[in-house]
Amino acid sequence: MRMDQTNSxxxxxIVIGAGPAGSAAASRAARHGATVALVDKASFPRTKLCGGLFxxxxxxxxxxxxxxxFDFSHAVTRREIEFWHDNKCLSSLPDVPPMHLTMRIDLDKRLFTHAIEDGAHDFSGKSIASLDGTDVTFRDGCTIRGRVLIGADGVNSITARALFxxxxxxxxxxxxxxxxxxxxxxxPTEQPLRVDFGAANWGYGWSFPKQGSTTVGVGGLLNSNPDMKGQFSTYLKAQGLDHDPRRFKGHYLPFGDFRVVPGRxxxxLAGDAAGLVDPITGEGIALAMESGHLAARxxxxxxxxSAPETALDRYQVALKDMHRSLxxxxxxxxxxxxxxxQQTFVGAFRRSGTLRTQYLQLLAGQVEYPELARNMLRRLPRLVVNRLGGHRF
Structure with a gap:
């Protein structure tokens, strides 16, 4: 850290946002000798709305x-998952690749601590008043200056707002x-994970038993779900749960609409701020950490x-494979x-053990989307292939 002539x-x-993307970026950069400011409006630990599937x-x-x-002592590891549709079980799969259920309050605190231990300077608990290029001014009047700025500040990113x-x-x-x-x-935590196709339009529902809690939710495209609360109430009741809609917590979800040009x-921009969330599984934690790592590099x-202005060009090259998969x-x-x-897909999913297995292999990092797409197109009815209208994979 240096001081300029204005004592800033x-x-x-400078990394804005200390979730998985920001902490990954700060950790990588600090370990490689850079001076790094890790900024977040919250103080850690802090709560984060998320299913927490790791x-x-x-x-x-x-x-x-x-x-x-990774220390799994605060996670529940499950090796069984059920897929449902229209309140009917499509398949119950035992002995699947391990899936770890975490609470984001614990996970994000751990990642933030790693970044600080690796040498990043702690600017948590500080709200930002304005951004000017790579300079950050806080509400207390203090300004810090950077040569490169990484906005990893979530779906409501102030960095993206300032740019676009x-x-x-x-x-x-x-x-x-x-x-x-x-x-x-x-x-009970002995129950398997549950994923419900069609619990929301262009989306799904989930039930993730954890230590001391079960996270239940639904998600889908906002414009296709004008009554998301009603759909969620129906989903809860189907599982024998009855909750006051006023207790529901909502959040926007990048759902495959990633930024082709993630910055300037x-x-x-990294993680949710760049829209880097899997549009099928909804997984964002892995892509957040990977994109933060690539942004730091x-x-x-x-x-x-000696060319900070070339950071975006370098980053876009590094993101090429991730963007292609998305x-x-x-x-x-x-x-x-x-x-x-969906009925066509559900029928194929029910019949094809290969489709189910590859969906799980996708979560486990054992298969990537290009291979999954080829296999899916070979197994789905020709009608679906034709209706893709020549979409090239």
């Missing part, structure tokens, strides 16, 4: 990005509702080349979630 601290990299893909990414082994005027496109954004089931109503010059390379996933989503096609 100067950093190589897949094997997330586990592998965590070990690579943070160079540590709005953090997301309301016509394509997803929306989710969740509730934490009270201990006296809790679904020396300002980069691009920032470091740009700074080492484009393919958006095509597959039309088969999985479109109301007119």
């Amino acid at each position: 601290p100067e950093f190589d990299i 897949t094997e893909r997330s586990h592998q990414t965590y070990c690579k990005v943070f160079d540590r082994q 005027g709005a953090p997301f496109d309301k016509s394509t954004i997803g929306f989710g509702l969740e509730v934490e089931v009270a201990p006296d109503e809790q679904i 010059g020396a300002v980069l 691009a920032a470091l390379d740009a700074i080492n080349a 484009r393919i996933a958006r095509g597959i989503r039309r088969i999985v979630f479109a109301p007119g096609w």
